[in-house]
Amino acid sequence: MEAAREAFWHIEYGWLIYLLGLLLLPLIGYTIYRRRRLWQIGKPEGRFEKGRIKAFVTGTIDILLHKRLLGIGAMPLSIGELYAGVMHLLIFGGILLLLLVTSLFALHEHVAAFLRGRPYLVVSLLGELGGVAVLSGIIMAAIRRYILRPERLDNSLDDAVVLISLFLLTITGFILEALRICATVPTPLWEERWSFAGFALAGVFGLGDASLLPWYQRIWWFHVIIFYGAIVYLCLSFSKLFHVIISPVNIFFRSLRPKGALAPIADLEEAETFGIANIEDFTWKQLLDLDACTSCGRCQASCPAYISGKTLSPKRLIQQMKIHMEEKFNNRMTIDRLLIGEVIAEEDIWSCTTCRACQEACPVFVEHIDKIIEMRRNLALTESRMPESVQLMVGNMFSRGHPWTGAQHMRLKGDWMAGLDLNILGKGRDTDTLLWVGCTGALTDRNAEVTRSLVRILQNAEVNFAVWGAEEPCCGDPARRIGFEILFVEQAQQNIAFFQEHRVKKIITACPHCFNTMKNEYPQWGGVFEVLHHSQLLAQLLSSGKWKPTERQDRRRVTYHDSCYLGRYNDIFQEPREILHQLPQLDVIEMSRCGQRALCCGGGGGRIWMEEPVGTKINRIRTEEAVKSGSEVVVTACPFCLQMFDEGIRAKELDKTFKVMDLAEIVEENMTFFNGHDRGGTRFVASVPSGHDGV
Amino acid sequence: MNIIVCIKQVPDPEIPPAKFRIDPEGKRVMPPEGVAPVTSVFDERAMEAALQLKDKYQAKVTAVTLGASAAKSAIRHALSIGADEGVHIQHEAAGELDSFETAFVLTKAIEKIGDYSLILCGRQAADWDAGQVGSLIAENLAIPVVTVARKVDLKDSKVRVESVMQDGYRVIEAPMPALVTVSSEIGLPRLPTGMGILKASRIKITNWNVQDIGAELQGVRRSQLLRLYIPVRETKCQIIEADTVAEAACELALCLRKAKII
Numbered sequence: 023m024e025a026a027r028e029a030f031w032h033i034e035y036g037w038l039i040y041l042l043g044l045l046l047l048p049l050i051g052y053t054i055y056r057r058r059r060l061w062q063i064g065k066p067e068g069r070f071e072k073g074r075i076k077a078f079v080t081g082t083i084d085i086l087l088h089k090r091l092l093g094i095g096a097m098p099l100s101i102g103e104l105y106a107g108v109m110h111l112l113i114f115g116g117i118l119l120l121l122l123v124t125s126l127f128a129l130h131e132h133v134a135a136f137l138r139g140r141p142y143l144v145v146s147l148l149g150e151l152g153g154v155a156v157l158s159g160i161i162m163a164a165i166r167r168y169i170l171r172p173e174r175l176d177n178s179l180d181d182a183v184v185l186i187s188l189f190l191l192t193i194t195g196f197i198l199e200a201l202r203i204c205a206t207v208p209t210p211l212w213e214e215r216w217s218f219a220g221f222a223l224a225g226v227f228g229l230g231d232a233s234l235l236p237w238y239q240r241i242w243w244f245h246v247i248i249f250y251g252a253i254v255y256l257c258l259s260f261s262k263l264f265h266v267i268i269s270p271v272n273i274f275f276r277s278l279r280p281k282g283a284l285a286p287i288a289d290l291e292e293a294e295t296f297g298i299a300n301i302e303d304f305t306w307k308q309l310l311d312l313d314a315c316t317s318c319g320r321c322q323a324s325c326p327a328y329i330s331g332k333t334l335s336p337k338r339l340i341q342q343m344k345i346h347m348e349e350k351f352n353n354r355m356t357i358d359r360l361l362i363g364e365v366i367a368e369e370d371i372w373s374c375t376t377c378r379a380c381q382e383a384c385p386v387f388v389e390h391i392d393k394i395i396e397m398r399r400n401l402a403l404t405e406s407r408m409p410e411s412v413q414l415m416v417g418n419m420f421s422r423g424h425p426w427t428g429a430q431h432m433r434l435k436g437d438w439m440a441g442l443d444l445n446i447l448g449k450g451r452d453t454d455t456l457l458w459v460g461c462t463g464a465l466t467d468r469n470a471e472v473t474r475s476l477v478r479i480l481q482n483a484e485v486n487f488a489v490w491g492a493e494e495p496c497c498g499d500p501a502r503r504i505g506f507e508i509l510f511v512e513q514a515q516q517n518i519a520f521f522q523e524h525r526v527k528k529i530i531t532a533c534p535h536c537f538n539t540m541k542n543e544y545p546q547w548g549g550v551f552e553v554l555h556h557s558q559l560l561a562q563l564l565s566s567g568k569w570k571p572t573e574r575q576d577r578r579r580v581t582y583h584d585s586c587y588l589g590r591y592n593d594i595f596q597e598p599r600e601i602l603h604q605l606p607q608l609d610v611i612e613m614s615r616c617g618q619r620a621l622c623c624g625g626g627g628g629r630i631w632m633e634e635p636v637g638t639k640i641n642r643i644r645t646e647e648a649v650k651s652g653s654e655v656v657v658t659a660c661p662f663c664l665q666m667f668d669e670g671i672r673a674k675e676l677d678k679t680f681k682v683m684d685l686a687e688i689v690e691e692n693m694t695f696f697n698g699h700d701r702g703g704t705r706f707v708a709s710v711p712s713g714h715d716g717v
Numbered sequence: 718m719n720i721i722v723c724i725k726q727v728p729d730p731e732i733p734p735a736k737f738r739i740d741p742e743g744k745r746v747m748p749p750e751g752v753a754p755v756t757s758v759f760d761e762r763a764m765e766a767a768l769q770l771k772d773k774y775q776a777k778v779t780a781v782t783l784g785a786s787a788a789k790s791a792i793r794h795a796l797s798i799g800a801d802e803g804v805h806i807q808h809e810a811a812g813e814l815d816s817f818e819t820a821f822v823l824t825k826a827i828e829k830i831g832d833y834s835l836i837l838c839g840r841q842a843a844d845w846d847a848g849q850v851g852s853l854i855a856e857n858l859a860i861p862v863v864t865v866a867r868k869v870d871l872k873d874s875k876v877r878v879e880s881v882m883q884d885g886y887r888v889i890e891a892p893m894p895a896l897v898t899v900s901s902e903i904g905l906p907r908l909p910t911g912m913g914i915l916k917a918s919r920i921k922i923t924n925w926n927v928q929d930i931g932a933e934l935q936g937v938r939r940s941q942l943l944r945l946y947i948p949v950r951e952t953k954c955q956i957i958e959a960d961t962v963a964e965a966a967c968e969l970a971l972c973l974r975k976a977k978i979i
Contacts, residue, residue, distance in 0.1 A: 296911040403911030413908055420794060420909070421755040427731060434736050435751045492751025508914050 026138045027146070029131040031202065032235060033242055042250050046257075053257040054267065057313050060351050067305035069275045081273040088114070090385045097595075097617030102172060103320075109166065112159030113188070119152030120195075143216045150217050157192045160185060174319025174337070184263045187252040194245040200224040201238040265316045269386040272314030275307055276387035281378070282542035282591040284395055287507050297399025297505060301347050301361050304393065311388045312344035321380035321390060326622040327373040331637025334370040336380040336390045342366060343393070362397055371397045372409055375640070376503055376627030377586040382618050398505030412504050415631040419509055423495040424461040425631055436492030438463070438470035442477050447488040448524050455487040456526045458540070460533035461496050462661035468668050469661040472684040476532055476556055479686060482695050483568035485559075487530065490520075497536040502543070504628035511547070514539070518549030532556040532686060534587035534660045535626070541592070555588060557659045557685055561597040564604060571605050572694040579609045580688070581653035583644070583667070584620035585660030598659050598685050605692045613651045621647065625662035645670030649680055659685045718776040718871075719833045720767045723823055723854070724760040724795060726788040727844040729753065737947070744945040745813070746844070756791045759839025761906040763899040766869045767837050768799045768907065774871060777801045779830060783822050784811045789922060796917035797909035803922040804830065806930065817939045820853030825932040826925065827858065835876060836896040840865050851898035861891040867902035 030036030084090065091107035093099035099107065126145050130137040137145055164185055167175060199220030204227045214221050227234060256264050279285065287296060298304055321336035322328050328335045346365040350357045359365055371394055380390045401407045408416065418427040424435070438459065445451055457480065463473040480487060498513035521529070529551050531537050541553035554562075563569050582602055588594045595617050602610045615621045624630075624640025634640070645667055648656040658664050667682035683691075729752045738747040748754070756764075767778045779802040780795035782788045788811075792803035806826050808814075814822070827836060836855075841848030848864075855862035867886055868879040876895050879886045881902060909917070927934065957972065959965035973979045 291915065293911065293915070399911075406908055406910045408908070410905075413905070416908055417906075421753070422729060422731070423753060433733060434749060494751075508911050 026142050027127070029127065032239060039246055039250075042246070046250060046253050049254065049257045050267075053260065053264070057260065057268070060347055061306040061309040061313070063302045063347075063351060063355070064304050064306040064309040065302075067307050069307055071278060073278050074275075077276060077278060078274045081270070081276065085270055085273060088385075090383070093618075097612070097619060099619075100614070102170075105162065105166065106172075106318075109159050109162040112155040112162065114159075116152040116155030116157075116159060116192075119148050120156065123149035123152060143213055147216045147218075150219055153192055153195055154219055156188065157196075160189050160192065164189075172319075172323075174323040176317065176319075180259065180261050183255065184252075184261060187248055187255070190248050191245065191252070194241055194248065196220055196223055198238060198241055198245060200227055201234050201241065204228060205232050205235050205238060260313075262316050265314065265386070268310070269314045269316065272310055272386050272388070275310065277389055277392075280542040282538040282587065283546065284502060284543065285392065286511070286546050287399065290508065290511060295400070296403035296507065297401070298393075298396035299360070299362050299400045299404065301343065301350055301365075302355065304396070308389065308393060309347055311393075312340055312347055314386045315340045315344065315388050316386065317341060318385065320383040320385065321388070324379035324383045324619060324621075326375055326377055326379065326624060326640045326643075327370075329621070330624070330640045330643055332370075332373040333367060333636070334373040339366060339370065339390065339393070340388055362400060366397065368401065368407070369636075371401065372412070372632065373636075374627055375586070375622045375624060375629045377622035378590040379586070379619065379622065382590050395503070395505060398503075399507055400505070402505035403508065408504070409632055411632045412628060415500060415628065416504070416506055416509065419496060419501055419506075419513075423513075424465065425496060425500040426461055426465045433465050433467070433470065434492065435461075435464045435494060438473050439489070439491065442474065443481075444477065444491075445488040446491045447526070449491075450488060451486070453486045453488050454525055454527040455485070456521070456524075456529050457487045457489050458497070458529050458531040458533075458536055459489060459494060460531060460536045460661065462665065463532055464494065466661070466665060469664060469684075472532060472661065472664065472686050475684070475690040476686040479560070479563075479569060479690055479693070480530075482693075483563045485563070485568075497533075497539045499535045499539040500628050500631070502539070503626070514544055514547050514549065518544055518547055521549065521551060526551060528552045528554065530554050530556060530559050532659070532661065532684065534585045534592070535662065538587045538591050555592075555594060555597075555659070557588065557594060557598040557601065560685065560689055561600055564601060569689070569693045571692055574607045574692060577607050577609060578655055579611055579653045580655040580657050581611045581613050581648055581651045582616070583613070583623065583648060583656050583658045583663055584617060585658060585663050586620070586622050586626050588659055589620060590618060598657070601685060601689060602657060605688070607692065608688075611651045611653050613647050615647065623658075623660075623663040623666035625666045630662050630665065639670070639673075641666035641670040642673060645674060645676070649674075649676060654680060655688070656680070656682050657685055657688055658682060718770075718774060718835070720770060720776050720778045720835045720837060721827055721830060721833045722760070722764050722767045722778060722780050722795070722800070723836065723838045723850070724764060724780055724782050724791055725757045725839070725842045725844075726754045726782060726784050726791045727757045727842055729755050730758070730843045731755075739945055739947060741945055744942050746945075753790075754787055756794065757839055757843040759841060759843065759899060759901065761839075762901050762903045763837040763839045764795055764798065764800065765906045766866065766897070766899045766903045767835075769903070770835070770869065770871070771799060779804060779833075781823065781826055781830070782806065783808060783814075783819060783826070785809045792922050793917055794909070796920050796922075797913045798907050799913060801920075803920065804925065805922050806925050806927065808927055814934075815938050815940045815942075816847050816849035816853060818934055818937045820850045820857060821934070821937045822927055822930070822932045823850065824854050824857035825927075825930040827854065829925070829930045834893045835869075836860075836894070837869070838896065838898045840898045840900045848898075851896055855896040858894075858896070861895045862897070863889045863891055863895065864898045865900045866897050867900055869897055869899065869903070 087094055088107055088111045089095060091110050123145055126137065166172065167177060167181060196219055199217055200223035203214050203220055203224035255261060287293060317337060319337050325334065325336050342365050346359065346361060362368060362371065374394045376391050378391060414427060415425045419425050445453065447456060459473050463469045495517065496513055497517065498510035501513065502510035529540055534555060537553055537555045540551060580602060582598055584595060599610065602608055621644050622640060623644050656667055658667060664682055664684055671677050671680055671682060728746060728748050732749050732752055736749050738749065739745065740747055764780065770776055771778050778800045780792050780800040781804045782791050783806045786807060789805050792805050796803050804826060806822060827833065838851035852862050852864065863878040863880055865881045866878045867881050870877045872890065874893065875890045876893055876897065877888065877890045878897055879888055881900050957965050957968045959968050
């Protein structure tokens with residue numbers, strides 16, 4: 023006899039399950055329709071652009087491989103995160119296998135009987151593996167949720183219901199299998215051993231015991247009731263398990279804009295209000311995000327604001343907005359709870375560093391930052407309500423064209439150029455390459471040193487470049503990140519016009535914020551240039567032999583801190599590391615949070631100009647992490663990070679044993695100068711005329 | 718009610734003092750390279766005072782500046798935060814006028830604008846700190862002037878001003894039209910809103926030169942700059958040594974008394 027299985031073995035009215043299934047389809051459809059009506063209160067947004075088909079395909083692959091949950095293609099996950107990823111993969115993969123196996127059995131029964139002999143055994147084994155996977159996943163989940171209790175999870179009744187029903191479903195599946203084995207054969211066929219778990223369980227129940235048959239029938243129906251009951255529950259309560267439908271949709275429709283480009287305000291010239299102050303003013307995709315969120319809390323666990331004790335939690339932000347969307351819709355849009363101020367605290371809107379850690383961690387591609395920026399736009403442009411420090415920064419950008427102000431910035435934009443013999447764009451030799459210094463690289467003492475290091479390296483490597491000089495304005499990024507879009511647009515347009523007028527083709531900059539804006543956002547205003555971050559250029563110059571590492575006696579342990587706008591936003595993780603690894607006397611250590619999961623220094627999104635009165639200062643936490651890695655030097659490639667570490671090191675009084683350096687500085691310190699260039703080892707002191715104490 | 722606010726664009730006072738350059742021969746301040754001029758801080762406060770009145774009583778606010786072509790940006794900014802009209806009296810040598818000449822030109826411009834109830838000026842300009850122009854305009858127009866206001870309000874068709882004193886303030890009421898000079902206590906100047914910036918870009922700024930307003934400058938100057946120099950500041954450090962801290966402190970106290978500091 024060939025191994026096979028009889029459908030609806032000893033079950034009368036088994037066909038009822040198809041009827042029930044048919045009855046439930048409209049319920050599932052209605053649930054989706056009900057949620058879709060919520061998203062439809064949002065504004066239209068074209069997400070069927072070029073590349074969407076490809077996004078569907080890559081999205082499917084991402085889901086199947088659990089790319090984000092397992093950290094594939096990124097720096098290794100922590101054990102806790104890996105645990106959660108494996109757990110989800112087991113449940114997900116197991117259920118997928120079980121669905122496949124069940125469908126195959128249905129095909130076998132009703133279409134073509136093909137599951138006999140070996141194919142049957144293989145399929146049966148697959149089902150067994152699926153069941154075991156789901157069961158182990160559920161046990162892992164229960165341990166995690168109720169024993170390990172990671173902070174990012176909050177426990178609701180729904181979580182318990184979902185876990186218990188999945189558990190009952192799998193366990194009854196195994197029991198049914200075991201009872202079938204018990205009841206069919208006194209000495210089971212060796213083939214039954216392919217159903218290894220059921221076989222083992224059958225041994226426990228007592229093989230060959232036909233009296234178990236009524237129990238088989240009862241449990242079979244129980245199994246069916248749990249399955250359909252769970253579906254009814256999912257639909258009626260819009261349980262988070264509904265994410266199996268909504269989240270893939272959200273992943274398929276994920277943003278295809280460059281990661282670093284914010285969406286411009288449409289019809290800026292004609293606008294009456296700016297940004298978003300009402301939930302219904304978000305686009306349908308922004309609202310779909312709210313339903314796709316499963317509250318997994320990966321965003322919260324990676325959020326620098328949350329980690330440092332601010333009230334902002336990206337998870338709570340999304341969940342609160344979801345509640346608000348529901349309440350507003352259910353009350354015919356008349357609810358008077360304000361989105362800004364009541365649903366979402368203004369403080370939370372300003373706490374975000376726009377570091378993108380939340381969005382990189384989110385397995386379902388929720389777009390937190392776009393929502394926060396839209397609310398900032400409303401506060402900045404419509405309401406004119408900003409923290410005082412932000413007002414100062416904006417005011418300074420208006421009057422001085424750069425965000426730095428006050429007594430701590432006692433420099434002029436051209437000061438850093440002293441004694442460097444620089445080519446000023448349009449005034450000296452011809453070149454299409456501009457070294458964009460950026461406000462921080464020009465105005466703050468510590469970063470001016472970096473700029474000067476970089477210039478000396480470029481000069482030594484005989485790169486033909488020019489600088490804008492004392493008149494170089496701001497790139498506009500600070501204005502854009504705090505929501506002052508109009509100021510950004512003005513600044514971007516002016517800069518683009520200037521670049522085009524001077525036929526600039528290539529822009530080099532040491533500031534990831536300028537880099538990101540020019541590379542990803544200027545094209546929105548027709549400014550397409552080849553933009554290179556200095557880490558990329560230095561790596562290129564190294565591989566083409568334009569500078570060579572030098573041997574030194576002293577060895578140093580260094581760690582590299584990923585700037586958010588370089589790493590997460592622009593995927594530049596390798597170049598700086600390659601350079602550091604090629605400097606022979608450096609031992610490069612990684613911090614526990616690095617690469618895609620690096621912790622922000624706290625300076626992005628305009629935060630570097632804001633006070634940080636609540637919780638621990640983010641830069642101090644990151645400084646501690648850098649020290650804890652066992653390194654002596656933390657290397658950055660961003661002027662904000664440099665400033666933030668500098669402050670952190672001084673505040674913690676670590677300046678004797680630990681220091682922060684820019685990539686350019688450490689390169690300059692460890693390279694051979696070809697043509698007798700002065701290494702310029704002296705620190706940067708601009709020409710101060712005698713007779714002044716500069717106070 | 719029509720309010721006229723006089724604003725002046727000055728070299729950025731936030732530049733490092735070490736970067737401050739003068740031309741002693743030409744008796745001129747050299748504008749620092751790459752640093753755009755800004756609206757004088759007290760004039761920003763005067764504008765804020767006008768906008769506070771506008772918020773409360775509905776008024777038409779006109780911003781007036783006398784300056785070189787770059788000064789237009791100061792008017793544009795004033796419009797973006799809420800001024801209704803802007804007048805730019807373009808005069809490339811405006812920086813070399815003395816207080817009397819400046820007040821004279823502004824008076825002519827105000828007369829040409831005509832209908833006004835209140836004129837607001839900063840208490841002094843952030844560059845020369847002379848603090849003359851406001852009072853001189855009032856003198857020229859023969860209207861009352863109240864200086865150094867910390868609060869400006871209206872009461873029964875009069876202007877009611879809290880004027881800052883050394884250790885407090887006095888409340889002065891004056892019939893309108895009147896001129897008030899405003900101090901920083903009035904509050905931080907507001908930032909433009911998005912709508913404000915867009916609206917401002919659509920307003921046409923009135924452009925006059927001194928001839929247009931009949932401001933013949935011959936013989937108006939009444940002060941002369943004799944010498945322009947940067948004072949040399951010397952710092953001397955004396956370290957007081959003694960066997961114990963208490964003795965050193967006594968010694969320090971004696972030194973300070975000798976120097977007539979305490």
